Amino acid sequence: MSDEIAELAGTRVSAEQADKQRRGLMLVLSSPSGAGKSTIARLLLEKETNLSLSISVTTRPRRSSEVDGVHYHFIDDKRFEQLKAHDELLEWAEVHGNYYATPRGPVENALESGRDVLFDIDIQGTFQLYDKMRSDVVSIFILPPSIAEMKSRLRRRAEDAEDVINRRLKTAVGEMRHWSKYDYVIVNDDLERAYESVRAILRAERHKQHRSPAIAPLIDGMVGDLERSLGDAG
Template identity: 90%
Template sequence: MSDSIAPLSGTSVSADQAEAQRRGLMLVLSSPSGAGKSTIARLLLEKETNLSLSISVTTRPRRSSEVDGVHYHFLDNARFDQMKEHDELLEWAQVHENYYATLRRPVEDALEAGQDVLFDIDIQGTFQLYEKMRSDVVSIFILPPSIAEMKSRLRRRAEDSEDVIMRRLKTAVGEMRHWSKYDYVVVNDDLERAYESVRAILRAERHKQHRSPAIAPLIDGMVGDLEQSLSEQS
């Protein structure tokens, strides 16, 4: 939106300028493996404007279907440790003997520019974001419709061994116990419906008062205009 739009007489900012000055938000999607959050995330990125994906760094081996710099930034343990020491990570977690993390600077720059950032991370990472930037975080926990369907989705993916699948299912027990610590819960029993629910949450959260520092002067200016108009007519 253009900053050149002139405000109404007496107001300090216009409605378009107030929207343009909105601080971005961090939309966090978490779920047990097989709940479908990655598919929902992909749909959001395809259809929603002003939303970019936070690409995590990880020390786990790259899968055959993954591209470095697109799905993750793949690095070794030594480089990961170096980034932790230099406070370059906004959050990090160890999952299944591998490390995952979010780079600090790209996220902070995006929020300042009014860009919303999508996170596909686990509960450990979510809680670290809470500690550092809670007011910027909107968290959604995605649930599968049933455990049977979750198992089926993991096996259909055909990227992990049976041992890995069982380990993911065991991890899911602990993850699902933390559902109440998320802002919202969406059950992915129908992909389109689940996606629309997440999209509605995102659009509503963009209008939270604390994300729009220019809304107060906008309203004050409108009230001033109205009071002036009433005074002139009396």
């Protein structure tokens, strides 16, 4: 229990105060390539004011178009090993000889201040978050309406060669086998509908009772008022 919540115990609490004491959540979106996850994530960040994107650290060299602290936090191998040794990473992975990871500190600070954090990560990263902070994680697996449509979307991007596309499709086989380990599954056959479904999940999860410990004083106050009113009536 936080100091602020402890101070509220036994006092009259308003609905606004209870809402301000809500703990934030970690919203995880995962999907095979071509399912539309990145577009849904972008729409969420544009329209949800209390949601911010988790910024990873990486040992990869910064590209000329990238801004440190916006796209990634760029660190060296020594700093990465320090963070890992001190359990300051919620999840990490090695990709093509470089490390990518989610630092614990910024996420914890956001959650404690009632802010929600969006993660656009793969299944391995999701499972690592489960191991570290499962009660804070809300995971959504996004699927394309069909494999034919997924292939079509990948080819319409005109960003990857055919061998790269085939590699992504092979990776998708393993990813899709883990769909049942996610809290929610959404088929993105219509972008607007899929986005609204994700947004509805986010809004509902914000009201889970374990994220709002300060709701108890509010309810206690209501119960006390009701008991007194019944006593007066009697």
